Amino acid sequence: MLKSLISIACAMVAVSTYSMLSLAATGAANDGTLGTTSTGTIPVTLNMPAVIKISELKEVTFDYSSVNDTGNLTNTQNFCVYTNSAEGSYTLTINGTAGGKSATFQLSPSGGGEAGGKTVEYDVFFASELIPASGTLPQVTPGTPISATGANTQTLDCGATMVTTLKVEIPEGNLAAVESGTYTDTLTLTVAPR
Numbered sequence: 001m002l003k004s005l006i007s008i009a010c011a012m013v014a015v016s017t018y019s020m021l022s023l024a025a026t027g028a029a030n031d032g033t034l035g036t037t038s039t040g041t042i043p044v045t046l047n048m049p050a051v052i053k054i055s056e057l058k059e060v061t062f063d064y065s066s067v068n069d070t071g072n073l074t075n076t077q078n079f080c081v082y083t084n085s086a087e088g089s090y091t092l093t094i095n096g097t098a099g100g101k102s103a104t105f106q107l108s109p110s111g112g113g114e115a116g117g118k119t120v121e122y123d124v125f126f127a128s129e130l131i132p133a134s135g136t137l138p139q140v141t142p143g144t145p146i147s148a149t150g151a152n153t154q155t156l157d158c159g160a161t162m163v164t165t166l167k168v169e170i171p172e173g174n175l176a177a178v179e180s181g182t183y184t185d186t187l188t189l190t191v192a193p194r
Contacts, residue, residue, distance in 0.1 A: 050193040052083040052090055055157050057189070060168050064175060073170040078130060078162035081151040085193045088151040093190045094124055094140050102142055107170075107183035120183050121174050125167040137167050147194070 032038030060075045083090050096105045107120040125137035128148035132138075140146065152158045168187075 048084065050083070050085055052081065052085075052151070052191050052193045053156055054079065054081050054189055054191045056080045056162060062170060070172070072172050073175070074167060075169075076165065076167045079164055079166060080158035080162055081128075081148075081164060081191055082153070082156050082158065083151045083191075083193045084153060085151070086153070087149065088153050089147075089149050089194050090151050091145045091192050091194050092126065092128075092148055093143060093145045094126065095142050095188045095190075096185045098142070105142060105185060105187075107185045110182040110184050118177070118179060120170065120178055122168060122170040122185075124187065125165075125169065127165045128163070130162065130165055132165070137165060 028043055030041040032040040056079045058077050058079075060077075062073045062075070064073060081090060081092075096102065097108070098106060104121045105124055107122060109118070124140040126140050126146060127137045128146075128150045138146075148164075150163055152161070152163055
């Protein structure tokens with residue numbers, strides 16, 4: 001009789017212990033059970049969003065002299081676009097100070113206002129490669145997204161290997177009637193992964 005009572009008591013303790021351990025194991029991590037060894041598990045998860053970075057941009061300054069300068073004024077640079085998109089795909093939108101409200105990029109007299117009512121139109125060209133296969137750079141329309149590929153997917157600042165080409169150009173015909181002074185604009189380049 002005593003053995004039966006002891007067996008029943010042990011069985012009740014075992015059931016109670018099992019229930020407690022089972023309850024503890026219902027979370028994201030799993031606890032171990034009581035024994036000579038015990039093993040638990042902890043899930044490890046990384047949630048990585050699509051990210052992107054533009055870098056290595058350089059200021060553009062033109063110093064014009066009608067005596068020494070002929071033809072268009074041109075500045076070409078290469079910059080970095082990094083993204084963790086598997087295909088290196090992204091969109092680029094370029095705006096001047098006027099944003100997408102103007103169909104052209106324009107330099108305005110420094111300090112506000114328009115000297116003699118004049119602004120200076122200029123052009124922007126972009127390719128998502130260092131040397132376009134066509135040999136020419138497509139012209140950019142302010143505020144219009146450009147679908148691009150070839151972003152660096154390994155190094156944030158591209159190391160020594162830039163991946164794009166940007167050209168800023170003031171046509172010669174836009175310069176002759178410009179009054180003396182300083183004319184400025186700010187290009188805003190916005191990239192987004194796709």
